[in-house]
Amino acid sequence: MSGKLAFKDSPFSRWVQDRVSDTNIDHLCVPNTAALTGDGPRVTPAGQTRDGDKGAHGESGDGNIIGFSNKRRLADIEKALADLDPQIGEIRKRIRDVQNRLSGLRNQRDAHRYVEDTTWSDIDYFGVDKKVADLQNDIQLLRDANKILDALQAEEDRIKPLLSEATRLRVLAGDRLEELQKKHGDLATDQDTVQDAIDAIDNEQTATVTDAQQAYLDTLFTSNWNATDLDAFSSNMRAMRTRLRAEATTAQTNVRRATTTMEQMFEGFKARWVEHNLGITVASADGYREILDRIQAEGLHERRGKWRRELAAWSSDDLLKLNDAFDTAIEDIEQRLHPVNTILRGLPFGGKGILQINLRRLQSDDLSKFRRRLRELSSGVAAELTDQQIETRFKNLRDFMALIHIPEATPRLQRRNATATSTCANTSSSPPPASTRTTVSSPPTTPSAASPAAKPKNSSRSSSGLRSATNSETKPDPALGSRPSSSTKDS
Incomplete structure (x- = not known):
């Protein structure tokens, strides 16, 4: 470090040099702390020293901070900044001046280059103005000599704005054309996409538009x-x-x-009227529509009158025929027994007499009630009754027909052998309406009977009974109710 000092000439210069270069005072200058390792005292530019195992941190020159209050340090910094502000302003001003001067020099350079690259006639505006004035004078002379030029000039003045407007419209139309072409390309792409989707729908038949x-x-x-x-x-x-x-x-x-x-x-319709061919879902709507159309076509009042007439025919004709069929069956039996008994009178029976078949009618409470109810229902004219009486009569007829109804599942032989009494009274304990009784009577004495060789001939017992099979079914009238109908077979 002593080699970096300059000593002033004086009587004490030598002593000062010896003092400074003493090994206890002089230090070897090193660039950083890594070079402090070595023999002898050494020092860094920051003032950090080291001499073997001894050393000192030195000073940074930034002032004391650690272990002291920073107020004075902050005040020093503020003062330093305040001192620097005028200098900064001056420097900025000088920078602006330099930039302005540089800009002016550049403009001058460009102007000089333009002048160097341009002929005098191009920049001599006085000469240009003179030429323009001369040309205008020449044009005026030509116009004065020929009026057609004035017309052409006027036409030119009129066409120039139109040309400018047409040019502007042409530019706008070109821009619009480019925009429309772009949109057309997008629409063509969308059309292809939509057409592919439509073709896929048609091929797969996933949807159909009528x-x-x-x-x-x-x-x-x-x-x-x-x-x-x-x-x-x-x-x-x-x-x-x-x-x-x-x-x-x-x-x-x-x-x-x-x-x-x-x-x-x-x-509600099914609860009031019987219609086995129709359900209660919308699938049967066409059937109900047909019923409504028939009612509207014929008229509700006319159809009800027709039903009253048919009900009168059912109760007065059909049931009356059924009532008469019972009496007719008994009479037929009696008529059939008469020739049989006539034949039996001529035939000996067991050597004691002849065989005769007599008919005896038997009555039961069930049969009497059935015949009485049958006569009540077959009497009277339904057309003369009120609507309430008609409905009551119809219900009674329907209940009565249910008594004599034989299910379709019944075997044919059993249906034919079903007796009228058991069917009508709905019981199996009722006796038949009539029965036959066979009696033997002694014939008058004849020679053939007294002859010992005469032997009685075998005679067969014959009997005849009443059998009737009644079949009834209820057919619905979709408009007004169910029609009871019956058919009676007598044998």
Whole structure:
């Protein structure tokens, strides 16, 4: 470090040099702390020293901070900054001056270059103005000499604005054409995509649009949205899709409500009238519609009058025939027994007499009640009764026909052998309406009877009984009720 000092000439210079270069005072200057390792005292530029195992940190020159208050240090910094502000302002001003001067020099350079590259005639504006004035004078002289030039000039003045406007429109049209071409390309791409989707739907047959549906969709779209606005087409389609969903939901709700109402009406119809061929679901709506059409075509009043007349015919004619059939069957038996007894009178029976078959009618409470009810229902004219009486009479007829009804599943032989009494009274303990009794009476004495060789001939016992099979069924009248009908077979 002593080698970096300059000593002033004086009588004490030598002593000072010896003192400074003493090994206890002089230090070897090193560039950083890594070079402090070594023999002898050493020092860094920051003042950190080291001499073997001894050393000192030195000073940074930034002032004391650790272990002291920083107020004085902050004040020193503020003062230093305040001292630097005028210098900074001056430097900035000098920078602006230099930049302005540099800009002016650049402009001068460009001007000089332009002058060097330009001919005098191009920058001599006084000469140019003179030439312009001369040309204008020449033009005026020509116009004065020929009026056609004035007309041409006027035409030129008129056409120039038109040319400018046409040029402007041409530029705008070109821009619009480019925009439309781009949109056309996008639309062509969308068209190909939509056509591919339509072809896929047609090939897979996942959906079918009828002509009526297509017309409805076209009318709905054109009446609510602008069909020519391509920019709003996507949003319009979304709005239309939302509209169709809402209409579909409303239609489904109406269908469910109408279906429920129709099924309730069908249940009410089935509860009041018998119709085996129709159900209570909407699948049977066509059948109910046919019934309604028949009622509307014939008229409800006329149809009810027809039903009253038919009911009168059923009760007065058919049941009367059934009542008469019982008496006719007994009379037929009696008539058949007469020739049989006549034949039996001529035939000996057991050597004691002859065989005769006598008919004896037997009556039972069930049969009497049945015949009495049959006579009540077959008497009177239904057309003369009120509506309430007609309905009551119809119900009684239906209950009565149920008594003599033989199910279709009954075997044919059993149906034929079913007796009228057991069928009508709905019991198996009732006796038949008539029975036959065989009696033997002694014949008058004849020579053949006294002859010992005479032997009685075998005679067969014959009897005849009443058998009737009654078959009844209830046929529904879809408009006014069920029609009871009966058919009686006597044997």
